[in-house]
Amino acid sequence: MANDIILETESLSKHWGGIKALNDISLQFQDKQLHGVVGPNGAGKSTLLNMLCGTLKPTSGCIFHKGDQIEGMKPWKFVRRGIGRSFQKTNIYADVTCLENCAVAAQRRFTGSFNLFASRHANKLVREAAEKALCQVGLDSRIHTVAAEISYGEQRQLELAMVLATDPCILLLDEPMAGMGHEESQRIIELLNELKQTYSIVLVEHDMDAIFELSDQLTVLDNGTHLITGTVDEVRNEPRVKEAYLGKEDEEEAA
Amino acid sequence: MIFEKRTERIFLAIFFVIALCIPLFLEDNSFFVGKATTILILAVFVMSLDFLVGRVGLVTLGHALFYGLGGYLFVIVTPEYEAVNFWIYAMYIMGISALVALVVGVVVLRTSGIYFIMITLAISQMAYYFFFDSLEFGGNDGLFIFMKPETSIFGLNFLNLDNPTHFYYLSLLAVLVTLLAIKIILRSRFGRIVEASRLNPERTEALGYNIFAFRLISYIIGSTLAAYAGLLFALQYGYVNPQFMTWEMSGTALVMSILGGMGTIYGAILGTITYEGLQYFFEHMSEDWMLFMGGAIILMVLLLRKGLAGYLEKLLEK
Amino acid sequence: AAGDPVKIGVMLPFSGIYAQLGEAGRDGLKLALKENAANLHGADIEFIELDTEAKPSRAPELASSLLNQHEADFIIGPVHSGVAMGMIKMLRGKDTVMIIPNAGAAAATGPLCSPNMFRTSFSSWQPSYPMGKVALEKGYKKVYAISWNYGMGRESLDAFEESFTAGGGEIVEKVLLPFPSTNFQSHVSSIADTNPDAVFTFFAGGGAIKFVKDYDAMGLRGKIPLLGSGFLTEGTLKAQGEAAEGVMTGLHYAEQLDVPKNREFREAFNTEYGHYPDIYAVQGYDAGQAIANTIDQLKGDISDKQAVISTMEKLTIDSPRGEFTFSKAHNPIQNVYLREVKDGVNVVQSIAAEALEDPARGCKL
Amino acid sequence: MSNSLLEVKNLNTLYGRSHILHDLSFRLDKGQSMSLMGRNGMGKTTTLKSILGIVPPRSGHVYFDGQDISNLPTWKRMRRDIAYVPEGRGMFHNLTVKEHLQMAARPDSNGKTGWDFDRVMTTFPRLQERLSNLGTELSGGEQQMLAIGRALVTNPRLMILDEATEGLAPLIRQDIWNVIATIRESGISTLIVDKNIKALKKLCDRHVVVVKGKVHFDGSSEELEQNLEKVETALSV
């Protein structure tokens, strides 16, 4: 397995006024691995992803992608480098079909989008990629349904399908399983297991089963600071993590 | 098929058949040929606005800037007493307008929503005052165009702009070309991203598209079409006036396009005809035509959820 | 052909800022034709009225409607100079006679003059030019001039300046505000600071009211005399109230003008419409008289448009403002009166200029 | 007087032409806690919205505390002491955290004020530090806490929670379950839509499973245990 570092942060910080959402975080993400990120609510996980994909500018610190310093670039340039992300709060095109949602995502890979004349339906590759992504997350039956008319959980599935359709090298996933039912979650876990053979994935989740099952590396953030990074077992047995995040896990739940 | 909806096809078929025939039943310099020409020209303007507002999501109240500019540019760039070639100068003027739109676009597209509305309004008002206050450009009196351009292509001349019927067909051609152009663009791959940027800009950017570029290009296209409409309008009566650029002009066009059914493009034609038709009717009916006009607008907005096109679609789809 | 009604197209603002002016003009016009009904040799009169809203953009279209659709024999309009230009573009050189019952744009009887275009009102130059002399006579040496930066505003100040500086006066400051801004207070403060011998101004309608009120509110009334082109106090006196007392203006008419025709006209107008007429009604009335007299002299046959024009050119109109004739450029040659507001009335002080003819610069007629 | 707090009878709800709820009926007794389960898209949210009148049902009745509230506007139904934590949290983008709680706070219809600003702060200390932030500036989990807090300060007799623990960290999720358990003890009923069967099983007295807009299972925790297989296939656990 490759040990190449594909994405790296160096003393990354984000402050909102007095709030230190993220403070001095240095992390390394390896190629073809699934890197889990967990932590209590407000720990700064989404903030971290937002900076990794360029939608937020760091207050200080650097981000390196394959050795290039990329923080401060426009978000769409991040995508061109193969960094794709899903949103914690569903962020889809509500007024068009699921297929079109994914087609927008897929189009950039195959054809020039500044073509004013060629019909958007003409490219088969785009359509196939979009359909494939929808099937991957289990929305086969909803391909032609308008996104506003599918249920919340299904929208979460669509959210993920859209990232898949962009076919990035690095997937940044912000709680993809939130709002999904068991069957769907299970399906996503399988899918991610498969995908991490070819992609690098950064996964933020509160679903511990999923995280423990999938993560090669696991980072815990707490209150904007970096608590620990290690393998699942290392992290699981770390008392500070139990106290700050997991609680007495086996007792109540972990369904 | 670039016209996806049945309603759209039916309406456009009827519209073009009737429009082609109108002059056959009227004398050359009949007022109605002129009136119909004005409506066609306005329809081009309103379609270009509908494209920007309804499809690109750029709600502008400064579109009339380009409408007025089309006319003023003609007066400015052509020699006063010489008939120039229409096609060459039309290209020339659209080129300059595109440049202006590029510069304006770079400024205004930094804002969005209501702020975009206001900043476009501000820029068009500034242009309005510029022409209103300037002695060289005729101030509030406006300027006359003394020579209509000639229209030969490679020495062939089949259009005479002094002939109202010919001018009518030129305007009808403009409607057709604008309609097709907008429809093709909307269906294109470019159109897909433009649509996506309207529906959810944040996501579109996160999918790797530089939405600023897409919006800017769309803005330039819409503005250039408006300038062409403005050029035709100025040529029809040979007259330009700063009032063509006021926000009221933009506002009226916006009313027409909303009335017709925002974002439907063909609805813009429908809205223009309806608005102008109602105004003509009420004006000749009563001195208090504004009361009826206002009442009609209010009634329509309350009764029609998605404008006239929406209503037609309810009747005709499935 | 005989038997066909005479069609009079009316293009005036019936809505918007100039609506009152438009209505007055139309009422005057109709009154004239009604009074003259007996002299029309049986011709029926038909009016076609279109609302210009004082918006230039629709002017050519409306003019085309009157010309081509309704085939009007006479077209009366407009109030606003911008609209006038749009109409002129359409009507210039045509057979149909156009009579302007208000708009003062110099171009209409200047560079763009045309045989078929007449004006029964004024050129912007006319009411202001004599005021320069008036100011000098009153002993004012330094005058502050202020108006809107648009056709009539500029032309009015220029006309005043022309005669005032020719006689040795000095314009200490010439301010052109954007039309139709009415934010005058700061300028009134500037005037107080400059402390000129007098102020000359052109404003009309709502702006006139606001300016006179601001001038008074800031305490300048009675300290620095206010002169103006007559529109400053036309149709606005009631709204201005006491603030207008003492304002001196030049105009080709005054309500109390001691001319028999004026008294007659005022009563007739009041009987017809229930209120007394203003300058705009007079101008419309004279447009009506011009038409009626022409029809009368041609014995009801107006089919020969050349004849119509040459007849009209030679008319002497017995106007409530006093008799006037048309200049070569078809602008009235008329007296301009110096008026001063006393107890809410424009009282004539003197004739500021007799039989004043617009220089018609640029007209080749 | 019957003991029923909320009773739903033969609800039929449509979105446009698509028929989502089919003759849906169930009943929740006073002081009880009920779970509503089902896979994605089965109509759980639609059921809740129909009860509250946010999406008007085509036919059917909703009774609250013995009275038919089917024809009341949403706000009047809520005024009978119902609180709602919507799916997606329903934050106001122009209100601060503090204002979210202030604007919603009110005593129940008997004037009782068990839940107030301070109590929410003790329950969710995390929010304390974010009082002057806008609702939409919070992290996902913080928003969820705020949405629950906002519902609590209306001092409801019935709390309706739609995926209220989505995006919450395990510790906080436990806290929420604890809170729900406590409020239940104080006599507040709850109607909960959630994914967490285990937790629901412990917490709720009754369970309803919907499949394609129809009640597939309706019973107590014991009955649930007995029919576990049927339920689990329906939920495809």
Next chain:
Amino acid sequence: MSTELFFVQLINGLQYGLLLFLIASGLTLVFGVMGILNLAHGSMYMVGAYLVWYFVAVTGSFTVSAILSAVIALGLGIVIERVLIQRLYNRNHLDQVLLTIGMIFVFNSLQSILWGNDPYGVAVPDALSGSVPFTDNSSYPVYRIFAAFICIAIAAALYFVVSKTRLGMLIRAGESNREMVEALGVNIKSLYTIVFAIGVMLAAVSGIIAAPMRSIVPGMGESVLITCFVVVVIGGMGSIKGAFVGALLVGVISTFAAVLMPTMSNMIIYIFMILVLLVKPQGLFAK
């Protein structure tokens, strides 16, 4: 410009700014806070001015007329919201543009039918008709000082209600998510009716207060409309503070522009707005 004149103009500018705020206050509420695109705002201002003129002519008392007019405007606001605006809340915002432009037509036409097209003026009420000495040869009218105070009072009240009271929070929340507010047990429908009506009343009150200083003419509504929007937008949507500061800035800047470069002075507020929006795309006081 001498220092004295500078201060004189500064006062003029502030006073103009206060008046602008007053005229825009209703719009700040209806558009800025509630998010309703009411282009007929200017018409409400016009209605206020005409009503007070009419009642002064009938009753002779400015105070009585002012109160009567304000009450009528409130009623008008309720009717408009109930009959028209309310039907459009869950539609595209642009439908509001269409509706309110239709209303402009109707109001202009009613004005002409009911009150004719003559320009009118209202005399300054006797109690406030004096003036205080100002510079060497000018004085400052008491009424304008009074008007300035009214503007400040309204600004303060509006700011307090919108940002500090529960009512204000509910109004703002309604702009953000009506459904959710209703789901909290609030009768958002009636609340919005009342608040809209208060917005209309504020517009009318500004017309009433302005009547003795300005001219009452057809089209007066449209002439202030854009300036009001400029004020609200410069300040930042929904911010009363912003609108207040925006109005004062616009007042002062356009006053100085008017004397220093008169021909440019109509453009200046647009230039100012463009500059503000380029630096702060959401207005001065955007959150």
